[in-house]
Amino acid sequence: MxxxxxxxxxxxxxxxxNGSAIRQIAEWGRSWHTGVRPLxxxxxxxxxxxxxxxxxxxxMGWDVIELNASDQRTKGVIEKIAGAGSTTASLTGTGRRLIIFDEADNIHGNADRGGARAIAEVIRSSLQxxxxxxxxxxxxxxSxxxxxxxxxxxxxxxxTIAAHLHYICSREGVDCDAxxxxxxxxxxxxxxxxxxNSLSAAAIGTDHVSTAEVQTSQKDERTSIFELIKAIHAGADDDILLRYAREVNDTPDTIEQWIEESIGSVKDTEDKAYAYETLARADRFIGRTYRRQYYTLWKYASALMVMGPAEAAGGRGIHARIMPPERWRKMGTGRKQKSLRSNIMGKLGETYHIPGNALREDFFTPITKLIEADPEVYARALYLDRDELEFFIGDKTQAASIAKTLAKERREEERGYTKKKVKKGQKAEKETPKKAPDVQPTLTAEDDPPEAPPAQETVNEVADPKPAAAPEPVPDTSQKTLFDGF
Ligand SMILES: Nc1ncnc2c1ncn2[C@@H]1O[C@H](COP(=O)(O)OP(=O)(O)OP(=O)(O)O)[C@@H](O)[C@H]1O
Structure with a gap:
């Protein structure tokens, strides 16, 4: 246990x-008589x-009837179980029976439709x-x-918690550091x-618990999604599955997708259908959780999504690699494709000055044909990278090789351009002293003032210690056409 x-x-x-809460409950129990309000x-x-x-x-020596959220708390069930129990004598004859509605804040949705009204009705007519x-x-x-x-x-x-843990340690014969x-x-x-639970995890296999055990067990406690999936397929007990689901560091919707992926390994069609059905029910709880921002419902989603598939898997184990959900890969690829397409459209639209709609509807196919006919020329003219080129020509290897050639070409161009720039800079530096004498001498009181002030341009040129900048390449503003590549 x-x-x-x-x-x-x-x-x-x-x-x-919680002393005062406990006193209030004890007092309520002692003085209870028919008609006393429930707690x-x-x-x-x-x-x-x-x-x-x-x-x-x-x-108090009372029997208990408990209805918790995993029971289908429909109006009918509540009336049948709690209603009958509340208005009849107890199992032992004269005694009372305490009716407990656990997780009463979760009476919503289809399964619990009418449940709240039924509970209110039970409360009004209860003799218990x-x-x-x-x-x-x-x-x-x-209500x-x-x-x-x-x-x-x-x-x-x-x-309070530390003291209780200490008590448990002493009962278990475990030596625990404060x-x-x-x-x-x-x-x-x-x-x-x-x-x-943390204490019991830290004490596994040892009779001395120090902070080191606590840290290790708290790390271990974060059950991985792989352990959870394995446990589901191995038919682990419900309470272990629920604990794992709680400990996995993912939200129930993510866990659900992993489980869904693993259901593929369930062979029997009916079992598989059952597993999907429970996942679908779990999914409805997740939807409600997000819609209502009511996170208590996550518990039910988790319970359904681990217990249903575990039952379907029948403890036969998982005989396939546990993989991340396939749909993530598809979604990732889809997103990448979408952004690739929109980049390409942007490039083509800007280069050829064609509005987006016209490009998509009238020009995209002819452009593709042109690119297919001469991929290298267009890749160069449109600065297409490997993925973009592959998008048009559908040939990964060719796209990669062209992209490599163009990258090399660009690197060389850049190197040549830098060399030219440096040469020009050196030339400018050499030329500067020639001009410098015109304006360079610092004037002193004895010097004759220059006859005419030097032109502003020259003064600036000399005053600026930086070498003359190489001219920026003039952007080609002329309108491109589809055939410029040739
Ligand atoms: N005040 C407490 N004193 C001693 N043990 C406690 C106390 N509260 C919780 N526990 C321990 O935690 C376990 C769970 O407690 P319990 O089910 O009463 O919690 P709860 O408040 O009803 O939680 P939930 O809202 O999840 O149902 C108990 O079995 C007991 O071991």
Whole structure:
């Protein structure tokens, strides 16, 4: 059993932290009678809400009926299970039964259509105590919220978490450095479940946990997508799959695409269809998550996308290389092609002064024909690079060889041009002293003023210490035609 389940507090008094919330729940339970408003326990995950509801039932000797989000919480199901349970006597006859609606902030969409109304109805007519559990109080339907009292659970302090981890270590006979426990507690974000899981990961195969083990295990904890896919196909237990899905450092939509890719290796058509069907359902949850910005739904998406395909794969393992989704490659190629095409259009339009539409509709084919007929000439004239040329001629090798020739040509041209530039610069430097005497001497008081001031141009030329710049090549502004290349 994993440590989080093993060390789940059984009684209210064993729950650490959130003292006032626990007192409020205990008091509510003690004084409960028909007609008392239900409680909504809300707060972030892993801090003891569900544990508290069950511990209360145990302390009070009540049976429990629990409906969580993985149950199809349609109106019919709620009325059948919770409704009947809430208005009849308990299994043990006289006792009470606590009705727990876990993840009550997730009653949306088709499966839960009418669910919120049904829960409100159950609350109104219930003869039994009811507790609802939610992460987000305002994710609960208003019609339900109005009928309940609320109990807030706060994130646990690192001190509380570290102390509880210390208790678990002592029960497990694991020697743990205080600094290591502190580190786990700090990283848990107030979530006890995550802290306990981190501790159990760090303690695997050792009876001494130091910060080194914590760091290594926290690195290892980031399950890779490959491990998740392997586990799905190997038929790992649901809780392991869910943990892996949580730990993989990708969003559920990305994980879903990896899983989709791996489904190709499921041989049986019916199994494959089932796997795709569960992925499609997961996809709907992902869509809702983004539409509503309600990230709790991610949990359901993750559960569906790992558990469905795992069932379909039937533990037969994956006998193919785990590959990134094919559609990513296609999308990448598509994007590249699109940007290539738009670059080419831009070049052609600018060079030949043809508007985009006309280019696409009337000129593109003839231009392609011309380029195919003499690729090198056009590649030179249009400065086409290898990919652009390949786009026209569809021959990778030829495009590469032409591009290489042209690149060489350009390098040589540049070298020649630089040489010319340097020569010219040297010439200019040599010539300068000749002109310099005209204006160069610094005037002193004794010198006769020059008869006439030197022309401004000459003064500037001499005052500028830089060698005369080589003339910039005059851009060819004349309009090009399609046949300029020849
Ligand atoms: N306050 C706590 N004291 C001791 N253990 C706790 C506490 N909170 C959480 N845990 C540990 O974490 C596990 C999960 O807690 P629980 O299911 O109650 O969290 P939750 O708040 O209901 O989370 P969720 O919203 O995800 O359902 C428990 O089994 C227990 O091991």
């Amino acid at each position: 994993d440590w989080a389940a093993q060390y789940r507090p059984q009684h209210l008094q064993d729950i650490v932290g 909504i326990l809300y707060g972030k995950p892993g801090i003891g809400k569900t544990t508290a509801a069950h511990a209360l039932a145990r302390d 105590p009811i507790i609802l559990i939610a992460n987000d109080l305002y994710g609960l339907d208003q 339900i919220r109005r009928l309940c009292d609320t109990v807030q659970f706060r994130a646990l302090t690192t001190k 600094a290591a426990l502190q580190q786990i507690a700090d990283n848990s974000g107030g979530d006890m479940r995550s802290a306990v």
